[in-house]
Amino acid sequence: MKARVLIRPKEGILDPQGQVVERALPALGFEGVSNVRVGRMVELELEDTAGIEEMCERLLANPLIEDYEVLLLEPAADPAS
Amino acid sequence: MKARVLIRPKEGILDPQGQVVERALPALGFEGVSNVRVGRMVELELEDTAGIEEMCERLLANPLIEDYEVLLLEPAADPAS
Secondary structure, eight states, rough: OOEEEEEEEEETTTHHHHHHHHHHHHHTTSSSEEEEEEEEEEEEEEGGGGGGHHIIIIIITTTTTTEEEEEEEOOOOOOOO | OOEEEEEEEEEOOHHHHHHHHHHHHHHOOOOSSEEEEEEEEEEESOOOOOGHHHHIIIOOOOOTEEEEEEOOOTTTTTOOO
16 A cells, blocks of 8 residues: 655744745746745555554654645556656 | 645655655564655645746756656645644
């Protein structure tokens, strides 16, 4: 089973990377972009999905300042890009 | 329109963060996890989606070593978490 974990700064927590991107875009000619938030994505293959929430709490995210979201993907997802 | 950009190391490109996570998990008691890849996620609000690919190429991702995927989300997505 393949899983994707999305980790983002909690609402109200400063996101300096997002601010930098938001300020850089108009300088590159991209207008009309707002609310930029930069987070992390972890993709992994699991034999068993039971432990995934605990994995997020203990290693993948910092629950004090980050929210996480677990998405279970197709078992045989083949991202042919 | 809200968009989510997923950025991951290209196949074959070393992913040191992913390796660290993969090695740390068994030490924490999580077995059966493989193929860990750590990437980034950028979420933003766009007035117009036309420029998003170019934004990825020029600022959000490094196309030499990273693949990106653009997901357009619901216009009024409200992640009430």
